[in-house]
Amino acid sequence: MAFTTPRIRPVSEAELARTQGLDLHGLDLVHRPRRNRKTDWARRLVRENTLTVDDLIWPIFVMNGTATRAPIPSMPGVERLTVDEAVRAAEMAAKLKIPALAIFPYVDPSLRDPLGSEALNTNNLVCQTLRAIKAEIPEIGLITDVALDPFTSHGHDGLLEDGRILNDETVEILVRQAVVQAEAGADVIAPSDMMDGRIGAIRAGLDAAGFTDVQIMSYAAKYASAFYGPFRDAIGTAKTLSGDKRTYQMDPGNGLEAIREAALDVEEGADMLMVKPGLPYLDIVYRLKEAFGLPTFAYQVSGEYAMIEGAIRNGWVDGDRIVPESLLAFKRAGADGILTYFAPRVAERLAAQG
Numbered sequence: 001m002a003f004t005t006p007r008i009r010p011v012s013e014a015e016l017a018r019t020q021g022l023d024l025h026g027l028d029l030v031h032r033p034r035r036n037r038k039t040d041w042a043r044r045l046v047r048e049n050t051l052t053v054d055d056l057i058w059p060i061f062v063m064n065g066t067a068t069r070a071p072i073p074s075m076p077g078v079e080r081l082t083v084d085e086a087v088r089a090a091e092m093a094a095k096l097k098i099p100a101l102a103i104f105p106y107v108d109p110s111l112r113d114p115l116g117s118e119a120l121n122t123n124n125l126v127c128q129t130l131r132a133i134k135a136e137i138p139e140i141g142l143i144t145d146v147a148l149d150p151f152t153s154h155g156h157d158g159l160l161e162d163g164r165i166l167n168d169e170t171v172e173i174l175v176r177q178a179v180v181q182a183e184a185g186a187d188v189i190a191p192s193d194m195m196d197g198r199i200g201a202i203r204a205g206l207d208a209a210g211f212t213d214v215q216i217m218s219y220a221a222k223y224a225s226a227f228y229g230p231f232r233d234a235i236g237t238a239k240t241l242s243g244d245k246r247t248y249q250m251d252p253g254n255g256l257e258a259i260r261e262a263a264l265d266v267e268e269g270a271d272m273l274m275v276k277p278g279l280p281y282l283d284i285v286y287r288l289k290e291a292f293g294l295p296t297f298a299y300q301v302s303g304e305y306a307m308i309e310g311a312i313r314n315g316w317v318d319g320d321r322i323v324p325e326s327l328l329a330f331k332r333a334g335a336d337g338i339l340t341y342f343a344p345r346v347a348e349r350l351a352a353q354g
């Protein structure tokens with residue numbers, strides 16, 4: 001029989017240390033921040049920021065056809081939806097109380113041309129989706145992307161001439177695109193093109209067409225980022241894009257420039273600001289919220305989604321915890337809401353928690 005030392009009472013770690021010759025003294029502390037973390041109720045009581053379903057905007061991808069969902073390989077768990085499926089998704093989102101959807105089209109390649117003409121077709125995929133959702137689920141907010149990249153054969157957000165992006169000519173088309181979207185039922189116009197002067201021009205165009213109540217959420221600080229890779233797979237521009245977008249999207253090294261860009265958009269009439277990408281640019285979210293105090297949003301973009309979801313699917317991180325933590329970080333930085341592909345999953349969890 002193995003010999004075991006009988007224990008009269010449990011020995012604390014501190015006592016054990018003492019028997020081994022370590023002399024431990026208490027600290028004479030007034031401040032012990034850990035007191036506020038001692039229990040779950042105390043932690044909840046002092047928590048500065050929380051994530052709620054009201055913080056979520058769900059970006060969805062739409063395509064032609066009926067009753068079909070097509071997986072996007074670089075965004076596991078995300079699918080392109082035909083318009084009827086998008087209506088079902090909107091219904092599910094409204095049930096979960098997600099405030100708004102952001103709509104992005106996969107435009108049939110045969111409809112793409114150098115001018116992005118299909119963007120102005122009043123019956124294009126975006127307009128069809130807007131009308132279909134508005135008819136059935138009027139209570140959900142609909143945000144549309146203003147930029148030409150889903151519609152151009154070269155994959156750029158604006159018009160190209162000898163490899164140069166034509167700023168002012170592009171803005172003229174974007175104004176018409178915004179009006180076409182507003183006519184089809186868009187509640188919020190979100191220009192993601194980064195042309196100079198487009199916010200003021202779009203505001204004037206919307207007002208002249210009678211859409212004074214349509215809001216503008218400006219992608220005020222949008223960086224030229226590799227984190228958009230999977231999105232370009234989703235809308236089918238990854239292969240066609242000629243060159244890169246560094247003459248209009250911002251240099252990742254710049255912070256002060258984001259404040260100047262946002263100041264112009266505020267002056268030109270933006271109702272809300274957005275920063276994109278999200279987690280790698282939280283300093284920009286913080287700075288814009290501090291500087292302008294406008295409703296400020298962040299886009300947790302496709303590449304961020306792919307990184308997190310890829311790690312979850314490999315079992316490397318705990319998805320139930322890492323997703324809400326990543327979104328809470330945006331709130332802490334000052335964001336009023338987050339565009340995230342995790343929106344329905346998070347909304348479901350929040351609803352289950354009550």
Ligand SMILES: NCc1[nH]cc(CCC(=O)O)c1CC(=O)O
Pocket residue numbers: 145146147148149157192193227228229230231232245300301302303
């Ligand atoms: N106007 C383009 C646009 N609108 C939203 C995204 C990216 C969103 C994401 O990566 O999830 C992009 C990509 C780009 O600029 O090439």
Ligand SMILES: [Mg+2]
Pocket residue numbers: 194195196197220261264265
């Ligand atoms: Mg600008």
